[in-house]
Amino acid sequence: MPWTAADVPDQSGRIALVTGASSGIGLETAAVLARRGATVVLACRDLTRARAAAERIGGRTELLELDLASLESVRAAAEQARERYGRLDLLINNAGVMATPRRTTADGFELQFGTNHLGHFAFTGLVLELLRDVPGSRVVVLGSSAHRLARRGVDFADLQSERGYNRVQAYAQSKLANLMFMYSLLRRLTAADVRTTALAAHPGFSHTELTRHVPAVLQGVERIAIAPFAQPAARGALCPLRAATDPGAMGGHYYGPDGPFEVRGWPVLKSAAVPAHDEAAQQRLWTVSEELTGVRYLS
Structure with a gap:
């Protein structure tokens, strides 16, 4: 039998924070x-x-302003979360951008990686203290089957795509980084x-706004060959x-659709992919990420 929304256990009394929850x-x-x-925090x-989304969702929903392309916003949002909530049961790192023209974040990072x-x-790292002592708490990272396109792994020599920029490859690298x-994090x-x-988890190919930055020629291919x-x-x-x-579900589990090519399904x-399991690269990425963000945890 397929796993459906009906299989989600009762979440009463739990607090879930979902990034990018407005669409x-x-x-x-x-x-x-x-x-x-659940009480759901739309970050x-x-x-x-976000307010429009909260009205649509109903139930116990709260809002948290969070712009992941600004470390100042990230720190402010984390501080607010720590002030408001004594704990979090779920942190679902869902938000993201895909195949954007080359832009940089407020801190100068390539937009997709940043x-x-x-x-x-x-x-x-900044909200982990709200989860670490909560029985059954989980951090869920949203990946993408596109991580398989980063066949050579993370390009540590050009993390910010300054030497050359391919928007699809930059997206693939960012999603590989998510899985790494x-x-x-699990090991720590x-x-x-x-x-x-x-x-x-990755959601397969779903009808969302994520593909709005994909080049026009690829959007044409998408509409004809993939969208159906x-x-x-x-x-x-x-x-x-x-x-x-x-x-x-156990730590390290990675869920995706069961259909052909993981495009759709239950x-x-x-x-x-193999590069995601490279522990030496994982450690290198962790170290670089701490240096770039100034956030250190679970050494």
């Missing part, structure tokens, strides 16, 4: 958690859109003997929901 996968993930009784850059990886790396972060959580664990096979965002959200709530266990 797409994040919104659908937050909506299910709220329906199952979003645009509070106007937002998708460094922003979440910093925010997770999850495995690194286990060594620290805390109650939090880390997992990952895409799935609704609500179906894609089942993958992070399973990682976040399935009692049988959430099942998947294997990340």
Whole structure:
């Protein structure tokens, strides 16, 4: 039997923080958690859109302003979260950008690497104290099957794509970094003997706003060859929901759709590409991420 939203256990009394929850996968993930009784914190850059999302979701929803492309915003949001909440049960690192023209964050990082990886790396470290002593707490990282395109691993010689920029490869590298972060974080959580664990998921190809920056020629290919096979965002959200709530899910599990090429389908266990499991590269990425963000934790 497929795993569906009906399999999400009762979440009453739990607090879940979902980044990028104003639309797409994040919104659908937050909506299910709220329906199952959780207090859901919508951590979003645009509070106007977040308020509209909260009205649509209903239940116990709260807003937190968070722009992952600004370390100042990340620190301010983490401070607010620590002031407001005595704990977090779930942190779902969902927000992201895809295939943007070359731009930089407020701190000078290439936008996709800076937002998708460094922003979440910093925010997770700054709120981890809210999770680490909570039984059953989880950090869920949103990956993408596109991480497989980064076949040579993370380009540490040109992390910010200053020597050359390919928007698809930059996205692939950022999503590979997400998975490497999850495995690194899990190893550190286990060594620290805390109650939090880390997992990952990817939603397949879902109808969301994420592809709005894809070049026009690729959008044409998408509309003709891929879009007919895409799935609704609500179906894609089942993958992070399973990682976040399935009692049988374990640290290091990575969920994706069960259909051909992982484009669509029901959430099942998947294997990340080989570069994601390179522990030496994981350690190097962790060290560089600490240096770039100034956030150090679980050494």
